[in-house]
Amino acid sequence: MIPNGCLMFEDESFLDSTVAKMNALRKSGQFCDVRLQVCGHELMAHRAVLACCSPYLFEVFNSEAEHRGGVSLVQFDDLNPKAVEILLSYAYTAQLKADGDLVQDVFSAAKKLKMERVKQICGDYLLSKMDCQSAIAYRSFASSMGDGHLLSNIDAYIQEHLLEIAEKDNFLKLPRLKLEVMLEENLNLPSNGKLYSKVINWVQHSLWETGEPLEKLMDEVQMLYYSADHRLHSGDAAEELLGACVPEDDHAQFVQIKPPRESIQRQASTNFSCSLSSPIGQLSKHEWKCIASEKTSNGTYVCLAVLKGMLCVISLHERCSPQSSPTTTPCLQKSRSLESRGDEPCETPLAPMHYARSGLGTAKLDGRLIAAGGYNREECLRTVESYDPMKDCWTFIAPMQTPRARFQMAVLMGQLYVMGGSNGHSDELSCGETYDPRANEWTRVPELRTNRCNAGVCSLHNRLFVVGGSDPCGQKGLKNCDSFDPLSRAWTKCASLNIRRHQAAVCELDGFVYVIGGAELWNCLNSVERYNPENNTWTLVAPMNVARRGAGVAVHEGKLFVVGGFDGSHALRCVEVYDPARNDWRMLGSMTTARSNAGVAVLNRVVCVVGGFDGNNFLNTMEIYNPESNEWSPSVETLSE
Template sequence: MIPNGYLIFEDESFLDSTVAKMNALRKSGQFCDVRLQVCGHELMAHRAVLACCSPYLFEIFNSDNEPHGVSHVTFEDLDPEAVEILLNYAYTAQLKADKELVKEVYSAAKRFKMERVKQICGDYLLSKMDSQNAISFRNFASSMGDARVLAKVDAFIQDHLLEVSEQEDFLKLPRLKLEVMLEDNLTLPSNGKLYSKVLNWVQRSLWENGDQLERLMEEVQTLYYSPDHKLVDGGLLIEGHSEVFGGEEDHLQFVQKKPVRESTQRQMSCSSSGSLSPSNQAANAPKQTARREWKYIASEKTTNNTYLCLAVLDSVLCVIFLHGRSSPQTSPSATPCLMKSLSFEAQPEELEEQPLSPMQYARSGLGTAALNGRLIAAGQH
């Protein structure tokens, strides 16, 4: 058509033909003016093309340090195949990647600030997510700092926590084991509120007591859910003393209180000499750990008083096992003779014929039972 004396013609095949020829020139090294050195592999390209699709490379090519522009860029932590896929995309607008390479393409796209490619790769990974690989996908999304993908992975885990908890990746996660003592008239709060209190307790343990997360995971931690709805360290209640609670003639309950941690004692004594007190340390702690992640992800109530949780503690993805039980400070007659423990489970007919198996880890709560005229105690020694 020639409206108003102007010739207008749109060649629909021109663009496809041109980009195909430019990509062929790139692969043959013709007219290329930049080399990408990726883990020992050299990839040739044209700066103008790469600068149009990658804000990151645009910044490098536009650097004032090189009067004639940068002609060589080195990457030691990217996959050469993934970078080649991105170069093909830059020239052809087609993204083709084997499923095994999608994570590597995502990582390279993140470096090159190619947001559209990041989104496409992220959506593809989400479409392939199931209970078996959810933990792996979450670790990857977390390492990439992709809040959008991370939120969707967490939503999936919240809906499928029990299935996810049976998978190998989940079983390999570090775990924190908690036993919470309750007064008779108290119940644990709902899952979300309960684990916000757990996260607060872990933070206090790290910031005020100077504990390390790995140390907290070495043994079962005994906590106390106070009448004012606070979760506190059970070892701080009686400052290292043991208590024996007597009851009916055939019931005896013994509770070994954990001693006050040395770090806590040191901090208490330092506060009197002008140093920071625990409360002051807690106030300053967020400034020091502002970039560390603390997040409750999902939880399930597996039995009447047992909870399973997945959370991020100090940027570490962890499993939390929590068992609530009656406090031995309540009426002894209200406490069962032999309480089922998380560490072993014996059938009634086995109690008379077999000795109790040793516990897998130390316990701070104890249970007793009268059997054939003998008093049997099980718990921490």
């Protein structure tokens, strides 16, 4: 077209063709005048293209001495070469293509190169993929990047899904500040926002007074007192009030904040106000923030917060008065009350555990049901409770040396054995311990070859078997199987599983070890394998009807009873039984309560299930299976029938 006598022509294919040719020149190293050295890898490119796309590189090139046709060298020692290659391709083609596991590295590289549009696209992608399992990891990444927009969106998600996130491993492994708060009579704690503002002020003042690191505060449960002037106090006031009501069998240890250092005490302000030049002002330069908080049950609170720049959990339990029952414990209690209707007899509910527990170890020992460790919304536990069916009561026995959850327990040669698991603050554990009921004490056993969480444990032929579990990153299932000889105190490697799995149910039946269900990554399994120690082989047998992880298992009348668990979406009530003679599974009556990661054992010739998580609450209740009626009941009468 020639308007006004001027030639005008627009070649729509020219730009695409030129871009493709320039990118081909870059990949072949032709006419390149920039060398990017990224962690030992060399990438070639053209100054003009990179200067147009990256304000950071524009500044680098612009600050160089007069360029005389040589090749510029730019080094990066903290970026992923694959991520930088993705950004180079984007600079030439305007197309951003990155595998999901590289997006965070691309984000980091884009931040360094000041490519804001790419940063935004990567951030939006991460937000679209975020779920309750990944939220904590994504928040840590966003914090390390200092990206306020990404942080605010992640924090909004956490605020909406805190209770679901609180069940995940990443949350349970965060550092934890545990608080016991005594209320002055007729007082109530303030709303969550005001409450944690007061907690943060108390933490700042405590660090200022003692001069100790934040980690020191987290070593033990801290005693606080909420006074009529709506302030939190530590020290003698809390000690006097709490000392009257701490239960004798509660193995939690309470500590008092050290007296203020003399030089600092003279400066202490009773209202915590300060200038930026004061010690507290210096502390305040770090990030202090309550991200999300929930009241999880009567008197129990959980909060995800940033204290002095550290992402951590604050667990808080209130005690209403010094005259409270001596059986009060800082756990999520969930009791079931059964009322008689009409002429029906009133049923007595089974006594609940003192502590709500999920991911606990259970076993029958000397006619009693032992429940050890586990976790609730507050912490991983080391306490151990023993249930006496004759008295229908729970009592504490010696606590384990290490807090642990997500483990299983077995009886071997009259002693309890626990191995691996997680303590909620670090990577999976390799340590184990054994309980001698005669001495009422736990002692260490030789460590596993690898750190392992969510592994199955059982005894067979006077040996302890540890099967499957999570790798040290907590995501990938293991095929490992190891056996322990208590006489030689040595571990032996056994044949590997056919399928990687963690959170599987494991038990012994008729001279075989069975591993049931579990998960590979987070995909629930219904497959079942059986180990023959005679020829050291694993063989697949009939699969379950329902895929599940975190189920409990017990042997009763020559059959395997698999109870509850999690199907990937919901905690389960359903129960099924395996008959080895027929090699098949059939469904039984469902429990009264959904339970994942509960404990199962046979007591008084009946199957008992205790604790677990129902999808909303951590449980301390127990229920029993009646084979005659094919029903589950939480009543004492069922146990005595």
